[in-house]
Amino acid sequence: MKLTVLGCYGPYPPAGGACSGYLVEFEEWKLLLDCGNGVLSRLQHFIEPHQLDAVVLTHLHSDHISDCFILRYAIKAAFKQGRRTRPLPLFAPSRPAEDYERLTDPGIFQVQPIRDAETLTFGPLQLSFLRTVHSVSCYAVKITVAGSPQTVVYSGDTEYFPDLADFARGASLLLCEANFLQRDLLAEQINHMSARQAGILGKQAGVKRLVLTHLLPYREGEAYLAEASKEFEAVELAQEGEVYPINPASFNHAKGDWMILTVETNPIKASLLEGRLKAEGITVMLRNEEAAGQIYGFTVGPLADIQVLVPKDHMQQAREILQEIIENSPEETD
Numbered sequence: 527m528k529l530t531v532l533g534c535y536g537p538y539p540p541a542g543g544a545c546s547g548y549l550v551e552f553e554e555w556k557l558l559l560d561c562g563n564g565v566l567s568r569l570q571h572f573i574e575p576h577q578l579d580a581v582v583l584t585h586l587h588s589d590h591i592s593d594c595f596i597l598r599y600a601i602k603a604a605f606k607q608g609r610r611t612r613p614l615p616l617f618a619p620s621r622p623a624e625d626y627e628r629l630t631d632p633g634i635f636q637v638q639p640i641r642d643a644e645t646l647t648f649g650p651l652q653l654s655f656l657r658t659v660h661s662v663s664c665y666a667v668k669i670t671v672a673g674s675p676q677t678v679v680y681s682g683d684t685e686y687f688p689d690l691a692d693f694a695r696g697a698s699l700l701l702c703e704a705n706f707l708q709r710d711l712l713a714e715q716i717n718h719m720s721a722r723q724a725g726i727l728g729k730q731a732g733v734k735r736l737v738l739t740h741l742l743p744y745r746e747g748e749a750y751l752a753e754a755s756k757e758f759e760a761v762e763l764a765q766e767g768e769v770y771p772i773n774p775a776s777f778n779h780a781k782g783d784w785m786i787l788t789v790e791t792n793p794i795k796a797s798l799l800e801g802r803l804k805a806e807g808i809t810v811m812l813r814n815e816e817a818a819g820q821i822y823g824f825t826v827g828p829l830a831d832i833q834v835l836v837p838k839d840h841m842q843q844a845r846e847i848l849q850e851i852i853e854n855s856p857e858e859t860d
């Protein structure tokens with residue numbers, strides 16, 4: 527899975543910037559989280575708008591939805607050009623009702639409400655939601671990949687609340703709003719978190735990486751970082767246009783998150799096994815013994831020992847699949 531920051535400002539962007547918009551991709555699946563002003567333009571540096579599988583709007587404030595009203599023209603054009611045949615699913619809270627109604631565009635958008643405790647599935651991607659504390663109905667989003675430890679959590683807009691730490695527990699990457707600094711909270715500003723609170727949240731949730739977003743356009747990024755990093759070390763500022771790989775290879779092997787299923791000497795066999803396991807929803811890594819610690823997608827030379835690794839939690843299932851493959855493979859003949 528990978529996350530691309532298309533826009534990271536709120537409630538308005540600086541010159542050349544954009545408001546909230548994040549592209550999440552896994553294999554051929556492409557989801558857009560929020561679609562604020564400037565996002566559609568940025569999106570096209572990475573994919574064509576008609577390639578989107580769905581748009582998920584955390585809430586209906588303009589800095590999170592305004593490019594939806596332009597995206598509809600791009601989708602309409604894609605229909606005319608024969609590049610898209612289905613309306614684009616668009617998920618959003620159903621309140622405020624008049625804003626939700628405005629998104630309606632039959633035949634172009636298939637607008638559906640986000641419901642509490644509902645899970646959305648797009649191929650191997652699963653999305654779950656947690657209602658946040660904001661001035662309008664808003665949801666945090668958690669994206670997981672079936673059979674994989676990769677998890678992205680996006681806070682949406684929110685004040686700090688403890689349940690968010692449970693929701694984000696152990697995330698590979700927490701994309702967290704930090705519109706405020708502590709001094710804004712002291713001035714009794716509400717509806718958003720401070721960078722310090724985002725740091726506290728990252729620490730409480732034990733996330734691997736914390737990315738601060740929804741930044742004010744007129745504030746120095748360093749001020750946010752200084753506050754958050756006092757609480758949590760693995761913190762950084764969202765960078766527009768940057769791609770954040772959510773790579774299982776970055777998981778801690780030393781901790782025993784991964785186990786060796788088998789060792790193959792034939793790269794084609796290793797690749798076939800990888801494909802079969804992935805088809806069953808199991809994440810796989812191929813590792814070449816000689817290149818210590820190096821993780822390969824596929825390209826290993828002949829006669830190298832290729833370790834096939836799977837997450838510890840899926841070892842039993844993977845063993846059964848491997849056994850099945852061995853039993854069903856034709857006898858080798860001379």
Ligand SMILES: [Zn+2]
Pocket residue numbers: 536537587589590683740
């Ligand atoms: Zn916002």
